Amino acid sequence: MKVLFIGGTGLISQAVSRLAVQRGIELYLFNRGQRDEFVPEGAEVIRGDIRNPEEARQALQGHEFDVVVDWIAFTPAHVQADIELFTGLTKQFIFISSASAYQKPQRHYRITEETPLANPYWQYSRDKIACEQLLMEAYRDNGFPVTIVRPSHTYGDTAIPAALTSWAHPWSLIDRMRKGQPIVIHGDGTSLWTLTHNSDFAKGFVGLLGHPDAIGEAIHITSDEVLNWNQIYAAIGQAAGAEPKVVHISTDFITAHTPQGTADGLIGDQAVSSVFDNAKLKRLVPEFEAGVPFAEGVRASVAWFEAHKERCTVDPEWSALMNTLIQKHGTDAKLLSFYN
Incomplete structure (x- = not known):
């Protein structure tokens, strides 16, 4: 196959690019060349x-x-620009949507591709839903050969996945843990979450490339491992060699006491239990199996950062925000205790 990735060097796509080349796919990456270190040899x-x-x-x-x-x-x-550019030039167009587009709050804890799409809390998710609707309309009306893929929380070597974290400086969370500074877990930490290593995502995704039965379909790709947030942060702490000092704070409190937009991804996605049924993917790609447990994957991420010291940067603004949030929460808890 001759395949074009628009991008292809990001957190998720870099693993897919590597596997695609390994599988003998003639791969082209169309981008501005800002992350050439993640271009696989052969692309x-x-x-x-x-x-x-x-x-x-x-x-x-x-x-x-x-x-x-x-x-x-x-x-x-x-x-819309993609539809205009690639109509007649490809046999399959794959749009990367998001599992955050699924209904919030959910009617059922187990998510399938039939779960309705509705997210009143996060504009990012609503935009993805609108993209899906536009592409499916082009498929129905004009035969545009779209496949929609919905990743959930996918990570790899270059990420330390968490709910409340600095996306630009993910090492900040490890830095706080190792310094013995408290970290925040939303709610009581018992809501369920699914984290998928990008190498596992790649296995499912490459299997969909050129798959005729995937045209006109939406498919999510996630791990089958389900953890709660207390377990997730404990695994991060073990990978960092530090026992996390945890402060549990309700999602509502976090949303009310952080700058507008800061907690949109939390309240609109990560605070809601998400367990995915991958039966549809496994029907299309029978060889798919997610083989990287989170404890193993996050150890690899910490090791990668330690081997790339220049990436072990911290975000003082994010850390200050966590300190302020924890202090405010402690003050309010004392006042509540006093008045009760």
Whole structure:
């Protein structure tokens, strides 16, 4: 197969790019060349900006692809440009949506692809839903060969996955743990969550490339391992070699006492128990099996950061926000105890 990844070097897609090349796929990456260290040997890079449609059209002139995957489309305007650019030029277009698009709050704890899409808490998720609707309309009306893939919380070597963390400086969480500073877990830490290593995600995803039965379908790809947040943070602490000092704070309190938008992903996704049924994926890709337990995966992430000291940066603003949140919570708890 001749496959084009728009992006292809991000947290999730870098693992897929590696596996695609290993499987003998003729892989092209279309991006601006800002993360060349994650381009696998054997992939060809086409320089360009997908947000400039004319530039993209010229850069891709003369190419046709069996599969096109857009890893960096987030709004209906992005996918509308994709539809216009790739109609007639590919046999399959894969849109990377998000499992956060599933109904919040859920009617049933176990999520399938038939679970309704509705998220009133997070604009990111609503935009993904709107993208899906636009693409499925193009499929129904004009035969645009779309497949929708919904990742959930996927991580890899370059991430320390958590709920309340600095996304730009993920080492900040490990730094706090090792310094004996308290960390925040939302609620009582017993809600259920699914974390998927990017190498496991890649196994399912590569199996969907060029799969005729995936056209017109939406499929999520996640691990089958389910942990609660107390277990997740305990595993991070074990990987860091430090016993986490935990402060449990309700999601409502966190939302009310952090800057607007800070907790959208928490209240709109991570605070809600999420257990996924991967039966549909396994029907399409029978060889799929998620083999990296979180305890193993996060140890690899910590080791990767320690081998790349330049990436062990901390976010003082995020750490200050955690300190303020913990202090405010402690003050309010004392006042409540006093008045009771």
